[in-house]
Each structure stands twice: as C-alpha cells, then as structure tokens.
Amino acid sequence: MNSKEYIESGILELYVFGKLSEEEARDVQQMASDNPAVRTEIAAIEYAVVNLSHSVSPNISSETYDKIRRELLGDAPIEVHKKSKTTNWGQYMGWAAAVVILLGAASMYLLMNSQMNDSINSEIDKNKSEFKTMQKTIISLEDQNKSSQKLLKIIRDKNNMVVTLEGQPAMPGAKAKIYWNKATQAVYVDVQGLPTPPQGMVYQVWSLKMDPLTPTSIGILNKITADTSKIYQVESTVDAEAFGITLEPEGGSAIPTMEQLYALGKM
C-alpha cells in the first residue's frame, strides 16, 4: 500500500482516537517514521479533534483549575506565578546592576593602569572607549527602565478592570490581558502571550456587546514584533462586555474573522 492509499484508508484517524490494537498502532508508527506525509496527516487529524472537543466543552470552573494546580504543583502561589508576565523591568534592573559592577571594575582598572608607565597608554585609550560605550548602554537601559516604570504605573492603576483573554480553538495556548481603566476609559492590551503574527497578518482587538452580539474594532496592533513590552494602548471604550483578539489581514477587517479568534474574555 502506498502512503496515499494508507492515509485514505482511515487508519490514521483511529490511531489518533486511540482505537487501534497495539500491533496496528506499531504499524502506523513505523509508517509515520518512514513517511513525512503520514506524519503531517496525523498532526492535522489531531488538530481537528482537539479543536472540536475544545469547542464543545463547557467552561471549567476556576475552583477546579485551582484544585488541579494545587494537586500537581503543591501550594505554589497561583496568581502571581501565572500572570505576572506584564513587563520585564526587573530583568532590566539586573542588567543595569551588572553594568554598574562592570563600570566599577573598569574604572579600577583605569586607575591602576594610569599609575603604571606610558607603554600601556594605548590600553587605556581602549578602556576609555569601552567606558563610553558602557555609559551609552546604561543610558539606554535607564530609558527602557523609565518606560517600563510608566507601563507599570498604567497597569497598577487602582481604577483598572483586568480582563484575562483565554486562548480559543484557533490558538489554544494563547493568552492576553486587557487593562481597562474605569476612570479614564483607556484600554491597554498586553499580548505577551500571543505568538508573533505571520507575514502579512496583524492582531485586531475588539470590544464586544453580547446581546445581540456586536463587535467593535478598538485597534489594530501593527508592530507587534518591534515592541519588547508587548503592551499597547487601543481606543477607549465605555460599554464593552467582553474583549476578543482575532488574526486579520494587514490593515484589519470590518468584522472579526471568528475562525481566527485567538483570545476571548468577558468581564
């Protein structure tokens, strides 16, 4: 049997469903390891049934999530651990500290060098220029740190309502967060948990009213790769009941492409 006939026989579906005998399953494994077309087909079948079962599943209560998490990981803190990926300013601080230490070492080195004789003047010049480069680095780190601080301030505002957007069948692992400031109506979206969009595609953020379902575009995230913080301000909204993010062609769409709904969350 060639690989096309093999694929068409329907045996791969039963393999993914777990309905083959051990011996039959071993045959499939063998075919798969010899044949990329078979492997691709298996992955596609799996993707389809994971999506199907995911989409007919009722919501799982947060109590059950917490219980499972505790059972598996012990009493590790839940919220902080799982959801503190908003900014990386702590990481920049680490870098800044490292640079300060390096600078200290470098100036000591300069001092010692200057007490020695002229034959190592060229060495000193080299160090001076390194020193300048480091100064530049520390300035840029300070800038980054400032913008991180600014972001933190926005995110920590007590008027914020935080909405977690969960991954949808189009991208089950996706995650995003909306910070909606009830005082200013400003909306920020944190897309750290979304993959970089493919060439020619962008993420579009929607505010949703539920009954009847009315999506309103509140922003297109054009430069997702350029920004390290992955936090964007989008248009303000007053009456959203839910937020969603879809993958759309560049320039965005008038209505959301529901098959490409990556993340969704309601108040």
Place this chain on the structure above:
Amino acid sequence: MTQDELLPLIYKKDDKAFTLLYDMYAKSLFGVIYNLIKDKEEAEDVLQETFIKIWKNIETYNESKGRFYTWILNIARNSAIDKLRSKNFNNNLKNLSADNFVHILDDPAKASNKIDAIGLHEFVKKLKPRCIQLIDLLFFKGYTQQEAADELEIPLGTVKTQNRNCINELRNLLKA
C-alpha cells in the same frame, strides 16, 4: 506548538509544564469527559483525576506508545467510563449514545460557555448528522469499530472510511 516541542517542556513537571498542559488540552479533555458524564460537577472531578494520572505517569509515556494526545485522551475517557461504572449509573456504554456532543451546545444551561462558543457552534452544526454520530461514538465515547458498526447498523468495513470522510469534512469546516 508541536508534540516534539511540547514534550521536553512537560517532562520537567514545573509550573510552565502545567500551564502548557492545561492551556493546550484541559478544555479538549473536558469536552470528552463532559460528553460522557453529563454532569458538570462530576465531570470536573474526573478532569482533576485525569490530570493527576497524567502527571503521575508522565514518565511512563514515550513516543513509541503513540501520540501524546492519544495517551491523555485515553486516560480521560477511561477515567470517565470508570466513574460511570462505579456510580452504577446503570449505563452500559451503549445507553450513552442517545445524547451526543452537539447537545452540549444546544442546552444553554449546560454550556455555560456561551461566549466561548461564538461562531464555533456553527462549524459543528454543519457536520452531517451521520458524521456527528460517528465521531461521537468513535472519538468522544471511545467505541470500537465493531461497536460503532452495530450501533449505526452499517457494515464493519465502512466504519473506517466513513469516519475518515467525516474528519475530512470537519477539517474543511475548520479551514473555512
């Protein structure tokens, strides 16, 4: 993320492993479990059991045993079926077939995930009724080919290919 990328991360059994495993598969497994148990609270208990079993036995899984998803799907289905038996639901598996996964969507009280289902209902409902039955029996309820053939009164030899056509239909609907 492909299975090859996922597994080394999951084997670490740390926080990230848990988050990945849960985010990628909890709802899929819960869809299967709920479709068998039909009671949200009981189904959530079974989901918990399932995750504990996966976590405890993860070292015993290796890729020569088949797909990782198939392995966890079997754990979920078997746990749900054990639960049904232990409860003396008086349900042998065959009595389960009166209700299939599409009914979860039809009953708004059961589907507390109204919002999740926006636009997703529709592709499921576009499946042919025969396909819904077949996928329900083979995938969701874990029937053997023989059991499915008996239940639907179709020749054993056609179960595999009919199911293949149905999954193709599903794949096309997902692409549309």
